Amino acid sequence: GMPGPGVVRQVDGSERFRTLEEFREQIRSIVRQGIVDIMLMSASTAEHLTLQERLFDDSSITPAVRANDTSDIHAMRGSRIPTEGSQPFRTLMLDHAQCGHIDCEQAERTLGVDLGLYSMTFNNDRQLDLNTLEAYKAFRVEAERKGFRHFLEVFNPNLPNAVAPEQMPQFINDVIARTLAGVTSAGRPIFLKIAYNGPAAMEELVAYDPHLVVGVLGGSSGTTLDAFMLLSEAKKHGARAALFGRKINNAENQLAFIEFLRLIAEGVIEPVEAVRAYHAVLEKLNIRPLRSLDEDLTLQTNVMSYAGNGTTVSLPPSIKPQAASVKPSPSRATNDDSTTPNFASMTSDERLAYHRERLNRTFGE
Incomplete structure (x- = not known):
C-alpha cells in the first residue's frame, strides 16, 4: 500500500511516506551503483x-518482477487478510512484464523483464496447500511456454500453530523437497528465497541437493547488526544469495548499507566492524542514525541459534516493489584504488580504518 516505498525522515524529526517517484529514483541510484545482482520491482x-x-x-543488474501476490501479503492498513490462511493469487500477466502488452510476439519477449519472484506460503492445511501447489503448477506451464524464468520464495506459515515451532525448519525443508521433486530442469526455479531458520536447517537443505541454489530473505525487523550477521551466518552455512528488501529500504543511507552488505558477502569485513564503519559514514554525511551505535551493535533476532527456533528472522512481508540480492563483485573491490589491500594481514582496527576512509571518500564528497 501507500507505506510500501518507505518513509522520508525530515530535518525536524517528522516522517512522511515516500512518493512513488522518490522510490523509483532510489532504484535508479542503486542500479547506477552497480553492486546488487537483481532488482525486484512491481x-x-x-x-x-x-x-x-x-x-x-x-x-549488469537483472530486473525482476513479482510474479504473484498471495493473499497473505495484502497487508493494507486495517486489513485482516494476512491473519487468514494464505491463498494463491497473481495480478501479473507475463506478457505485460516481457513486452508491455498482451500476446507478445516472440521477438518482443526480451524487451522487458523475463525473471520473476514466485512466492508460496504453506500452512500445513490440505486444501490451502493444494490450492498453492496447483497455482504454482499453472504458473510453471505458462512461464516455460513464454520463456519466463523464476526464483521461488517459500515463506514460513502465516497461521499461528500451523507447525510446532521446534519442527518449523524441518517442515519448510521437507515442503521444498516435496514441491520440487516432480519439477524437471525446464521448470525449476533458478534459486530459492527462504527465511533463515537456523544453521542446521540451512546445512540440511544445501546438503540435500547441491544443485539447488539457496538464498535467504532479509526480513523486516532488527538492528543493523542483525542484518549484517544474518548475511554472514547464512553464507557460512551454505547460502549463496541474500535478498534484502525492507532492510535496504529502511536504511538511513541505502547505498552505504548495500556497500557493506557486499563487503560482508565477499568476506572483506566482519559484521561488527561493518556496523561501526556504517555509523561512521552516517556521521560523515550528517545523517542521524535510527539507533545509537551501542544499540545497533545488539542482536534482536535468533540468527545465532543453531536450531533456528524461537523468534524468527523474517515474517511474510507486505508487498514491496523493490528487493535486491547482493553479489560478490571483485572488480569493484578496490573502489578506484590501484591495488587491492591485503586484508588478511590487517588487524580488525586497520580494516575498519581502511573502510571508513574509503567510504568517506565515496559518500562524503
Whole structure:
C-alpha cells in the first residue's frame, strides 16, 4: 500500500511516506551503483524503468518482477487478510512484464523483464496447500511456454500453530523437497528465497541437493547488526544469495548499507566492524542514525541459534516493489584504488580504518 516505498525522515524529526517517484529514483541510484545482482520491482515500476526508460540496458543488474501476490501479503492498513490462511493469487500477466502488452510476439519477449519472484506460503492445511501447489503448477506451464524464468520464495506459515515451532525448519525443508521433486530442469526455479531458520536447517537443505541454489530473505525487523550477521551466518552455512528488501529500504543511507552488505558477502569485513564503519559514514554525511551505535551493535533476532527456533528472522512481508540480492563483485573491490589491500594481514582496527576512509571518500564528497 501507500507505506510500501518507505518513509522520508525530515530535518525536524517528522516522517512522511515516500512518493512513488522518490522510490523509483532510489532504484535508479542503486542500479547506477552497480553492486546488487537483481532488482525486484512491481510490474508497473518495472514497465516504467525497463520498457520506457531502458534503465537496465547498460547495467549488469537483472530486473525482476513479482510474479504473484498471495493473499497473505495484502497487508493494507486495517486489513485482516494476512491473519487468514494464505491463498494463491497473481495480478501479473507475463506478457505485460516481457513486452508491455498482451500476446507478445516472440521477438518482443526480451524487451522487458523475463525473471520473476514466485512466492508460496504453506500452512500445513490440505486444501490451502493444494490450492498453492496447483497455482504454482499453472504458473510453471505458462512461464516455460513464454520463456519466463523464476526464483521461488517459500515463506514460513502465516497461521499461528500451523507447525510446532521446534519442527518449523524441518517442515519448510521437507515442503521444498516435496514441491520440487516432480519439477524437471525446464521448470525449476533458478534459486530459492527462504527465511533463515537456523544453521542446521540451512546445512540440511544445501546438503540435500547441491544443485539447488539457496538464498535467504532479509526480513523486516532488527538492528543493523542483525542484518549484517544474518548475511554472514547464512553464507557460512551454505547460502549463496541474500535478498534484502525492507532492510535496504529502511536504511538511513541505502547505498552505504548495500556497500557493506557486499563487503560482508565477499568476506572483506566482519559484521561488527561493518556496523561501526556504517555509523561512521552516517556521521560523515550528517545523517542521524535510527539507533545509537551501542544499540545497533545488539542482536534482536535468533540468527545465532543453531536450531533456528524461537523468534524468527523474517515474517511474510507486505508487498514491496523493490528487493535486491547482493553479489560478490571483485572488480569493484578496490573502489578506484590501484591495488587491492591485503586484508588478511590487517588487524580488525586497520580494516575498519581502511573502510571508513574509503567510504568517506565515496559518500562524503
